[in-house]
Amino acid sequence: MPGRPVPRVRSCLRSPNNAQYRAHATKVLRGDDLGPVVQGEHQTFRVRNDGSKLPLPPVLDPIVVAQRSRWKQHKAQPDVASFTPFQKKMWENPYAHALASPIRIDRSLSTLLPSALLLTLHLKPHPTTLEPWLLPLSLSTPNPPKHHGPPLRFLAHKHNAAHLTTRKEVWKKALSARYAPLLGPRGMAQLVWRKDMPEFLLGMLRARAEDKLGWWFKWRGRLIPVASPAPEHLADVDDAACVLLYGSLRTRADAVLAEANAIVAEADRSAAYYRAGFAKYFDTHVRPPPNQPRATHYTPAWFEPLVPRLAPRAQFPPLEFPTTRWRGRKVAMYSLTDMLGAERAAALVGGTQYEGEACWVMKRGRQTVGVEMLLGQLQSYLAEPGVVWWPR
Template sequence: MPPYTTPFICLRCLRNQRNVVTSGPKHGLRNIVRELATSAEDGSVSNSTSPDSNNTTTVTARYVKGEQRTYKRREQGHRPLPLPPIMDPIAVAARERWKQPKPYPDLKNITPFQERLYKNAWAVALATSKRMCAVTLARLPSHFLLELRPSLHPETKDPWLLPTVYHSKASATPDVHNDFPPARTVMRHDFVHWIRLKKRWRDAVNVRLATRLDNVLGGGSIKRLVWREDMASLVGERLGAVVMRKLTWFLGRNGSRKFTMPGIEDIEEVDGVAAVLFLRPLTSPKVKELEDAVAKVAEDGAFMMGAFDNLVDDYRKERGEASGSHFDKSLRPVLPRLQPSLLFPPLKWRTMRWRGKEVPVYDLVELLGETRCKELVKGTWFEDFGSVVLREDSKTVSAHLALIQLQNYYAKSIA
């Protein structure tokens, strides 16, 4: 093997490198920018020629600010060398220019069409950022998704997956679960109840959340994650509390007709109707009883059909035959592929006509319960009225968004 030899090092190169390479906190990007600004203000500058341009540039005590790059002066009259892009203020400013968020429009200088969009709760809901449900892989606006974050149990210290997005904003202590990335699912009562079975809710825990749990709480913490048995009712209760808090402020302003109007007798004369809130039940007890009976018969019929199919499958397995449904495929209804509304029927929303267009109707007794509904209008001007008109205004959008979430959570399919 050849003997080990020391490589030749040029002392002049080392001396030049010592003058170029900067280390330590005093040579950071902030200090370079500060020195350039201070020198320009004090007037301690001189004219020189930039290596990348024939125009005159500003020379400070240590740096040369060119048109496209920043250069560091060297001793003994050597030509300046460019700074690396990570420390060059010009390069950093050019890079961050494309990362700046788009500024919000000035509400004082908007067009009439933009003003209508800001007052429309449905437009605001659809304009929220798009996110994906990890269970169904459906991409929806975040307004229609349920956001869950882990929270440590005060006694067992196990992580619980809770809808912390609906916690009160006015809290003296910071929210601990904000450190974890959220898990999102479809915000529907039946769906939240369904994913509780067979622990399907674990599919909602994304990779980022699982990794963060392991880093903070240790390995295997995903197995200790707890899903509440009453999660479906808990989410509905939280959504109802948000609606109560939003509507209390508007219904408490008895003398103001800018946001609310009592009764629907003169609704055609009211401008800007956003929604109609009914303080009396829209469905009679007899009709409600019949609807529940029909739903129970349909559920029992589907269960019996599935149970009979299982019995037929067991019988065919015993005889060595292929398993399958005992119903003839020709007798089943054929759904056209170009009409997905027949296979996935839309939700049932109540509406009423106002000046030629449909206005949403909300039954507060059905959504909040009779006790909460009476508490909402107790001692207010609307206590003796059976309905309230919610007017279209930028301040009523938050209350309307809360009503949309609550009704969408409990909405049933037409079929």
């Protein structure tokens, strides 16, 4: 019939699995394997039987391939002995290492951040029920496997972890699209998120920091004892990286912070109740202002009456981190009591040669980068907005 598509001719020889086989060349001829060649300055030519020259394709030309491979070779490892003073400072800076970590997305906030600022959860089957659980394998396992399923990353802060652990299961909205085909409908329904995830993550971060600090407190000489974190007591120490303090840095503002947050929550609840009960009196589409014409359209679905509330910038100011001055430069200060807890801090310092001292300086070096990054991550997880830890 004219216009009818011609059916595709299929072979009657079919494999049991209906697999399609394709022929592949076993060897790609290049260079001298193609025959007599002549290399010019920028190109290779093949000599034909009549003496003429035929240029080789760029894929087969050894000169072109060699020039392209120059930009695809892996860079050599940096030589630490030949570092400049600035490169050595960058190599020993934990903040540079944190910012240089691979960029990953926090799907709960739709924000791209360095992976050192994020917490990562992976799938782990329960040993008894075999249900898939989301657990921080990077914190619990010293050498986690590289390929352990799609990760779930979010900002390393206890408020963000608490937000994902709400009863509305906000964490499911932050899952990657790769979870559904990997687990299936039944696996997605069985996926478990711990109800105590904020406290569980805090315990894991404290355990890692405590294990790392145990090496520093084991022998005398790795930390420099000082009288206090005041600048005049730190001026005689060379290459100070951070200050460890056995004691609390909390002020009176920390004592009233919970009470202030409760007052703000109650004010927000009253504002929401007032807005819901008296919305029609604030709707300008129904009750226009004096000397104003009535609206010609209905109230949009997104409209909400304006009710006075505390400004978010006043309620959630920037986070404050304790610092002190060393030779005119700010250095981080970590309170072992506030970060690890009183019992963990006493167990860490007690029985060591540093027992009885209250402040130490950790000197700058490549070996201190790992412990500084762990202390910074734990401090960021516990940081509260609007609290000044130390006079600046």
